[in-house]
Structure formats: structure tokens, C-alpha cells
Amino acid sequence: MKTIIIAGGSGFLGQVLESYFSKKNYQVNILSRKPINENDILWNAKDLGEWTKSLENADVLINLTGKSVDCRYTDSNKKMIYESRIDSTHALGLAINLCENPPSVWFNSSTATIYESSLTHVNDEENGVIGNDFSMNIAKSWEQTFYSIKNPKTRKIALRTAIVLGKKGGAFIPLKRLAKFGLGGKHSNGKQKVSWIHELDFARAIEFLMMNAELNGNFNLSVPSPTNNENLMATLRRTLNIPFGISHPKWLLEFGATLIGTETELVLKSRNVIPKRLIDNGFIFKFTNLQFALNDLIKK
Numbered sequence: 001m002k003t004i005i006i007a008g009g010s011g012f013l014g015q016v017l018e019s020y021f022s023k024k025n026y027q028v029n030i031l032s033r034k035p036i037n038e039n040d041i042l043w044n045a046k047d048l049g050e051w052t053k054s055l056e057n058a059d060v061l062i063n064l065t066g067k068s069v070d071c072r073y074t075d076s077n078k079k080m081i082y083e084s085r086i087d088s089t090h091a092l093g094l095a096i097n098l099c100e101n102p103p104s105v106w107f108n109s110s111t112a113t114i115y116e117s118s119l120t121h122v123n124d125e126e127n128g129v130i131g132n133d134f135s136m137n138i139a140k141s142w143e144q145t146f147y148s149i150k151n152p153k154t155r156k157i158a159l160r161t162a163i164v165l166g167k168k169g170g171a172f173i174p175l176k177r178l179a180k181f182g183l184g185g186k187h188s189n190g191k192q193k194v195s196w197i198h199e200l201d202f203a204r205a206i207e208f209l210m211m212n213a214e215l216n217g218n219f220n221l222s223v224p225s226p227t228n229n230e231n232l233m234a235t236l237r238r239t240l241n242i243p244f245g246i247s248h249p250k251w252l253l254e255f256g257a258t259l260i261g262t263e264t265e266l267v268l269k270s271r272n273v274i275p276k277r278l279i280d281n282g283f284i285f286k287f288t289n290l291q292f293a294l295n296d297l298i299k300k
Helices: 012-022 050-055 075-096 134-148 172-180 199-211 229-239 250-260 276-280 290-297
Strands: 003-007 027-032 040-042 060-063 105-109 155-161 163-165 196-198 217-221
Touching (some): 003 012, 012 027, 012 199, 027 050, 050 075, 060 075, 105 134, 172 229, 199 217, 217 276
Parallel strands (some): 003 027, 027 040, 060 105, 105 155, 163 196
8 A cells, every 4th residue: 555645634635635545545644733633643844753754665745735825915924824835845855855765756835826927928837937926936935945955765746736626625615605696707807817727637637747757847737728717707607507796896806805814816817827748748637628627516
């Protein structure tokens, strides 16, 4: 039985991966600040400790640790967003090098938000335009920390993940709630690109990268053809049989984001990202059609 260690695995994406790989007879252990399950291992996501022993003879390490960016970008929150990503990545890199038999592959979260907002330029791993603002600089620092630690026995892959659509978490839940309350119209002009991936393809892509031992470096995890915000919301309304949805001008989004404690970047940035390296290496998506994906997610 192969062993997968998921750091920060108690959240939405961690639970997606734990469910997927457990069904394939992997032993999945979770590094958690608040262990409650039998397969949870205590760590504080920054210091070396007893948890480092769990990496010995493990086959795969997946790091998903990081404070959610679904918050206001106050100085305090910015500090926690930064430190939670950098500290955990650094600690894992050091822990790997303490092992006689470390994990053969280490996946570290990154984000498709590393690329500049663009309506026209399609960002792939080779020709993507990486910009300069808080979110993009966080992603750059995250990847720099990941690659700066030399782990000679371990293959390393940074997951530049787009918006993951899932049944029990991620963007799908609040968007569905908006639509059900009649607020499922476009955001601003609705032209901003939305790069997304179904939760099953997210797990399948990681499995594919696990199995192809010659692959390393940065990979975009997103469907081959992004949609836009207007089409996303219209397709969601159609899927839920909701005939109308009030649209949100930019000023209203700014006001609402302040009220609920988030940032408009999450819906206004144009994420025009494609998974060139996955496609070039032969990965086949199950969900590339947005309607098909949403139909699957609303099944009980």
C-alpha cells in the first residue's frame, strides 16, 4: 500500500484528494493543526517536530497549507497569508532532507492567480505573464521558497491551480447560493475570463503527474478552454432552473465585499489560463464542458 501525506489536508481540496486516493487503496495521512481523525498527524505548519517521521518511507507529499485568500487584505491578513504558505513549505523541505527514504514526489500548492489579469493573452506555463501585485507576489514567493530548497531525492511539482468546482466546497457553493437568491447575474461587465477545473479532474491530474516520473516543475491545473464570468453565471442559473439573476456593477461588488469580508479580485480578475503542459503530456480531462461539469456537481 502506497502512502500519501497531505499537509493542510483538512480543507476542501484536501478532502477531495483524501476521498479520491483512499478509494484507490492508498494510505492517506493528514498533517493537521487540529488532529481529530485516526489518520491525522499533529503539526504547527512551521516548526520541525515528531511529524517529520511521517515522511519517512512515504511515497507522495502534497502540501495544501495556507490561509484562505477569501478575506479582506488587511496588513494582519496579508501577513498570515504570506507566512502560512512560506513557513509550511520551508518546514516540509527541511523535513524531506531528514529522511533516509523521502517521498519520491512533492506537490506544492501554487495558484493560477500568479498570472496577470488578461482578457486576450492566454497564459500557459511557458508564455504566461507573471505580474506584480499582492496576490501575484505571494505566489512568486511561494514558488521561490519551494524551489530554493534542494531535495535531491524528491521530484517537485508546483500546482498552479485554477478555480476548483466541487460539490462540498470551493467557489461553487457561494455562487450557487447567490443564484438561488436571484443574485446570479454577471459580475461587472462579465467579460473577465474564468479558468476552472472540476474537483475530479483536479485529483486525476495529480494522479497523472504522480504516475509520470519524468515530469516536474510548474503545471497549470485548469480546463483547456476558459469561460467568462457572464457565461459561468448564465450556465449556473440554467443548471439550477433559475430564470433570472440580478447583475452586480463594480461599485456594488466593492460595497458587498466590504460587508462580507472579502476582496473583489476573486470575481473581477480575468484568469485566462490553460494547462499546456498537461495537454502536451497526454492528460485527458473528463470535464471540459461547463454545463456537463455543473450538471455533475448538482447531483445528489
